[in-house]
Amino acid sequence: MIELDNSTKELILDEVMTQDRAYKFIDELTLANSILYKELDQVKQPHSTTDFNDLFNKLLINKAILNSGPDVISDYIQQILTWLKDTTPVRYSVSFKPRHEFVKKLYAWTKKNLQGAQLVEIEVTPEILGGVKISLNGKYYDFGLEKMVEQYFIDNKNAILSILQK
Amino acid sequence: MQVLPIDLANFLSKYLYLVITFVVLQGSLTFLLIFLFVDKLLSARKVKAEELLAKQDAYEESVRILNESKSKASEHILAAQDQSTKIIRDTNYLNETLQKTFDDELKQLVSRQEKAFNDVAANLSTQFTQAFEQEKITTLGELSKVSEHLRTDMLGKVDEFKGVLEKNTLEAENELREKIQADYQELTNKLKEYEAVKTKQIDDKMYAILTQVTKDILESAMSMEEHEELVFKLLNNAKIRQNF
Numbered sequence: 001m002i003e004l005d006n007s008t009k010e011l012i013l014d015e016v017m018t019q020d021r022a023y024k025f026i027d028e029l030t031l032a033n034s035i036l037y038k039e040l041d042q043v044k045q046p047h048s049t050t051d052f053n054d055l056f057n058k059l060l061i062n063k064a065i066l067n068s069g070p071d072v073i074s075d076y077i078q079q080i081l082t083w084l085k086d087t088t089p090v091r092y093s094v095s096f097k098p099r100h101e102f103v104k105k106l107y108a109w110t111k112k113n114l115q116g117a118q119l120v121e122i123e124v125t126p127e128i129l130g131g132v133k134i135s136l137n138g139k140y141y142d143f144g145l146e147k148m149v150e151q152y153f154i155d156n157k158n159a160i161l162s163i164l165q166k
Numbered sequence: 167m168q169v170l171p172i173d174l175a176n177f178l179s180k181y182l183y184l185v186i187t188f189v190v191l192q193g194s195l196t197f198l199l200i201f202l203f204v205d206k207l208l209s210a211r212k213v214k215a216e217e218l219l220a221k222q223d224a225y226e227e228s229v230r231i232l233n234e235s236k237s238k239a240s241e242h243i244l245a246a247q248d249q250s251t252k253i254i255r256d257t258n259y260l261n262e263t264l265q266k267t268f269d270d271e272l273k274q275l276v277s278r279q280e281k282a283f284n285d286v287a288a289n290l291s292t293q294f295t296q297a298f299e300q301e302k303i304t305t306l307g308e309l310s311k312v313s314e315h316l317r318t319d320m321l322g323k324v325d326e327f328k329g330v331l332e333k334n335t336l337e338a339e340n341e342l343r344e345k346i347q348a349d350y351q352e353l354t355n356k357l358k359e360y361e362a363v364k365t366k367q368i369d370d371k372m373y374a375i376l377t378q379v380t381k382d383i384l385e386s387a388m389s390m391e392e393h394e395e396l397v398f399k400l401l402n403n404a405k406i407r408q409n410f
Contacts, residue, residue, distance in 0.1 A: 094393070094397060095385070095393065096390060096393050096394075099390075099394075102394050102397075105394075105398070106397070106398075109398060109401060113401070113405050129381050129384055129385050130384060130385065130388055130393055130396055131396055131397065131400050132397045132400055132401060134401075141404065141409055143400040143401070143404060145381075145384055145396075146381065149377060149380050149381055149384070150377060153376065153377055153380075160372075160376065161369075161372075
């Protein structure tokens, strides 16, 4: 049996980064697990290139895995699946559709600044206008522009009214 | 030629003056009696005429008293109307409908009072006329008494009417004042509610517009790069402030 170590976890997280991609990786791992005991000709739709080819290759570099039988590999995959399914992401809300570079930067920032955080989940919410909202460990932080604008109007109600009434 | 006997002649020459005196006295007495009779007759006619005149005067006097009483009553009614009109006129915050309602109520009240007084006056007049027709009044003294009684009674009725009118006017005033106070309070409350609701609506609308405009400007004014930069700027600021 091969144990899933922290460096392997970090390798997976750095490649997956987001919750959406984690789900896709889980699907592919599940598929890979299901064909472990089948002969190549029994696989009706040979698995083609995926988004995670590089990650698979990096994981298989481990000689212990390569030289193991299907049972060991399956057990190893199960460990990854179990761990990945239990991973709680940091949830971000932004007003725009994030580009890949932005996602990478946000993941990097999260990894560096938020202790214990692993994956990120990015939701597009145009209503917040700009800025970001964060849900972390059951706590909610609103740094959205919408809230800032509304707070500004509440704080300056009298001044705004006096200007409007002139 | 037959001459008077000597005795008779002597008698006449002796008492002629007495005979003449008797005849003269008899004539004077007769004349006096006739004079007195005529005078008495004339006096009786005069008294009769005076009685008729007095009756006529009493009628006229009673009519005058009635008219005077009606006039006084009319003055009281007009005064009450003026006072109530003044109250209504001074009440600026009453709307036209409410003013018309009060005005109508007041007119009805005055109309009722006027009718009541006219009924009393008509009743007294009828009683007076009936007394004459039934010939119960036979002397000037009785006529005077009736006339005086009529005056006292009539003036008493006027005073009574005046009291009723004042009481009714006072009640109308109090009722009007209470209605005005209640309406004013209700109007004030409604006005406050309306003002609060309206102010809030205006505030909400103004804020909604301003907020939306500000949001639109902010949203459209920023490029994708600026949005991304803003996210990291806010995250770093939050980290510095140890928000998490």
